[in-house]
Amino acid sequence: MSTPEQEAVGRTATMSDAMVEAVAHEMRADEEVFYMGEDVADYGGIFDSTTGLLDEFGRDRVMDVPISETAYLGAAVGAAQAGMRPIAELMFVDFFGVAMDQIYNQMAKNTYMSGTSVSVPMVLTTAVGGTYNDAAQHSQTLYGTFAHLPGMKVVVPSTAYDAKGLMHNAIRDDDPVVYMFHKRLMGIGWMPAPDGPKTPVPEEDYTIPFGRADVKREGDDVTVVTLGLHVHRALEAAETLADDGIDAEVIDLRTLKPLDRETVLESVRKTGRLVVVDEDYRSYGVTGEIVSSVAESDLDALEAVERVAVPDVPIPYSRPMEDAVIPGAEDVAEAVRSVGE
Amino acid sequence: MVTARLYEERLQKEYMEGKRPGFDISAGDIPGELHLAAGQEAAAVGVCHHLRDDDTVTAPHRPHHVAIAKGVDLKRMTAEIFGRETGLCHGKGGHMHLFDPDVNFACSGIIAEGCPPAVGAGMAAKKRNSDGVAVAYLGEGAIDQGGFLESLNMASVHDLPVVFVIEDNDWAISMPKERVTRPDDGSKRADGFDMHGVRVDSDDARAIYEAGGEAVARARDGNGPTVLEVQVHRRMGHFMGDPQTYRPEEDQQRAEDRDSIERLAADMRGFGIDDQELEEIRDRAANRVDEAVTWAKQQPLPEPEAAHDHVFTNPPSGVTSEEPEFSDAGAAAGGDD
Amino acid sequence: MSRSDRPTDGSPRTATDGGAERVPVDSGALWPGDTDDDVGLLLNWFVAKGSRVSEGDRIAEFQVEKVDVDVPAPATGTLAEVVVDEDGEFDRGDVLGYVEPEG
Numbered sequence: 142m143s144t145p146e147q148e149a150v151g152r153t154a155t156m157s158d159a160m161v162e163a164v165a166h167e168m169r170a171d172e173e174v175f176y177m178g179e180d181v182a183d184y185g186g187i188f189d190s191t192t193g194l195l196d197e198f199g200r201d202r203v204m205d206v207p208i209s210e211t212a213y214l215g216a217a218v219g220a221a222q223a224g225m226r227p228i229a230e231l232m233f234v235d236f237f238g239v240a241m242d243q244i245y246n247q248m249a250k251n252t253y254m255s256g257t258s259v260s261v262p263m264v265l266t267t268a269v270g271g272t273y274n275d276a277a278q279h280s281q282t283l284y285g286t287f288a289h290l291p292g293m294k295v296v297v298p299s300t301a302y303d304a305k306g307l308m309h310n311a312i313r314d315d316d317p318v319v320y321m322f323h324k325r326l327m328g329i330g331w332m333p334a335p336d337g338p339k340t341p342v343p344e345e346d347y348t349i350p351f352g353r354a355d356v357k358r359e360g361d362d363v364t365v366v367t368l369g370l371h372v373h374r375a376l377e378a379a380e381t382l383a384d385d386g387i388d389a390e391v392i393d394l395r396t397l398k399p400l401d402r403e404t405v406l407e408s409v410r411k412t413g414r415l416v417v418v419d420e421d422y423r424s425y426g427v428t429g430e431i432v433s434s435v436a437e438s439d440l441d442a443l444e445a446v447e448r449v450a451v452p453d454v455p456i457p458y459s460r461p462m463e464d465a466v467i468p469g470a471e472d473v474a475e476a477v478r479s480v481g482e
Numbered sequence: 483m484v485t486a487r488l489y490e491e492r493l494q495k496e497y498m499e500g501k502r503p504g505f506d507i508s509a510g511d512i513p514g515e516l517h518l519a520a521g522q523e524a525a526a527v528g529v530c531h532h533l534r535d536d537d538t539v540t541a542p543h544r545p546h547h548v549a550i551a552k553g554v555d556l557k558r559m560t561a562e563i564f565g566r567e568t569g570l571c572h573g574k575g576g577h578m579h580l581f582d583p584d585v586n587f588a589c590s591g592i593i594a595e596g597c598p599p600a601v602g603a604g605m606a607a608k609k610r611n612s613d614g615v616a617v618a619y620l621g622e623g624a625i626d627q628g629g630f631l632e633s634l635n636m637a638s639v640h641d642l643p644v645v646f647v648i649e650d651n652d653w654a655i656s657m658p659k660e661r662v663t664r665p666d667d668g669s670k671r672a673d674g675f676d677m678h679g680v681r682v683d684s685d686d687a688r689a690i691y692e693a694g695g696e697a698v699a700r701a702r703d704g705n706g707p708t709v710l711e712v713q714v715h716r717r718m719g720h721f722m723g724d725p726q727t728y729r730p731e732e733d734q735q736r737a738e739d740r741d742s743i744e745r746l747a748a749d750m751r752g753f754g755i756d757d758q759e760l761e762e763i764r765d766r767a768a769n770r771v772d773e774a775v776t777w778a779k780q781q782p783l784p785e786p787e788a789a790h791d792h793v794f795t796n797p798p799s800g801v802t803s804e805e806p807e808f809s810d811a812g813a814a815a816g817g818d819d
Numbered sequence: 820m821s822r823s824d825r826p827t828d829g830s831p832r833t834a835t836d837g838g839a840e841r842v843p844v845d846s847g848a849l850w851p852g853d854t855d856d857d858v859g860l861l862l863n864w865f866v867a868k869g870s871r872v873s874e875g876d877r878i879a880e881f882q883v884e885k886v887d888v889d890v891p892a893p894a895t896g897t898l899a900e901v902v903v904d905e906d907g908e909f910d911r912g913d914v915l916g917y918v919e920p921e922g
Contacts (some may be wrong), residue, residue: 458576
């Protein structure tokens, strides 16, 4: 899945390595960048988001915070408005409930409400996703929730290479960025990742612009639009489909806000068939947005459409049920076949 | 207490099987996270023994010892942890989200989340003029969460029959209390809300039982809420799979040494109870645990389609499934004037 | 997750097979101190066979019980052979691969 330029780099890294590398680089470059969150110091982040940072930067800049999301996320807003560049981690995105006011009413709106007289240059990192039986309160992605509310940029990397570039861009951006990383893509020993996320990663820093989707696999027959873990499940499905002579184009959105509608539209104009795959709840979310975006821009281009998403139920604990609600590669393949008919 | 300890140790064993090689969290008979309470049994027993079935208890993500002390159906609880259809929640909730309405027990996974509902149960008891009591369990890390503080205030303002039991095991995952919380004595939070606060420093199950009894009696007699902080020790990691590399050896050793079960056993010997009786207690507990686990493993898994069930109590259309029909011409809605 | 310290003894050892002095990537030297477990799981290789490596660079990682261990290149040169693949189990002391040092 990597490009020839990426292959030339020579060393691969896990997604967590790549994220940490970007954070460390920015922290060296600017004293005002600091990381705060629960268990980010000695533990290195529950999902390996800050491994090794404490050793290099110390407790003043890699801060363990109390279990007080409203206070510390709000504090990040305040520090950002004072000109610092905090990276604040919400341990699981599912915990947003106890702090959403500071997130969507302060972090997301202060720039607008002040007529840009203040800005909020912070990054809100957060772990998302299921597939490991952590039940309803610890398995969500909530992509739609954060993309829906105005005022926040939202990024969702699916590979180590993308993760590093998006992190550099996020930290340097003067606007608030919600950086949503999927637990199963990080390369954590106790939650094995699929093959895809570990990619060649250049040693030097680089930025990937927001609002630029990435065609991870070119194809002529069906457009598959997705993000996060499901980029890899879609690529797996594409391999199976290729054996049956179906050539799927897989588009990794990479950012939800701003959304790259053009790349999606271009692809659907080529294939006529659209499958959107999302690990978030089906209704009122990413899949609906992509479909309607294409429909309102070029209704004639759209011959067939199918949405593959988590049904509108809380994520169940027991394995047979969780496997049924979180889409697998076969579900993607089935959807592609059905739009081909 | 012994039942709870043996239960946690057995679950640890069941959990780790099937996870190898390495440690894959979603493999095995009990997939996902598992937070065990070995070392914290006294806090559960010391308070719950004063409670009735109609008293409400809410607990956090480390709930098994509290559930056992509250009298939750152990077989169905175990089946739920193993994700079986006949578990307490039909496999929907798992170990962090156990609900047993027969004994008014519930636990949940967001920190301090159980405090407001306990306040609500206390409120319901008061409105109905019953002498029911509500108990909210939380860890010492949770006293920094806004929801806890709001709950204290409400309980105090409305003089509610609620006991907040803080299980202080010194660690919020990898963060030691002194790094993230002031003051050191969490029961002092009660002072800020004009409530009773008391801290039990020892691992003495009898001292905890006494303090628990006082707090529950205070609530039951209509004399208001209490914050009861109890020092306990986390013998295992935060969750199964936690390498605990952040935790100094001495600290882990201290947890082993300050075993409230051993201490209670020593006390009991002092009262003339002989080793054979203690053995019998352990044997009964071991049998009970074994029975529950064996039963659970025989239970069927849910069908995949069952994932769509139980979202709502009433069918989506609410109580009614038909539009109303008004036959009179003078009816308010739908008339064609 | 923890990372074990790099070995302080940086001297490469030589293997004698067919005359080439390849340097083994030795799992035993990196094994975490406080575990009874003698089985490891190879999590990731970060370079491919034939890649150039510098002594001390992290080239792989493995897991023992729940502890992650970084594997540094024992010498500067080329990764000549991968003995234990990703997801492979191995015993304490097994060789994970070989580095062909540059002459």
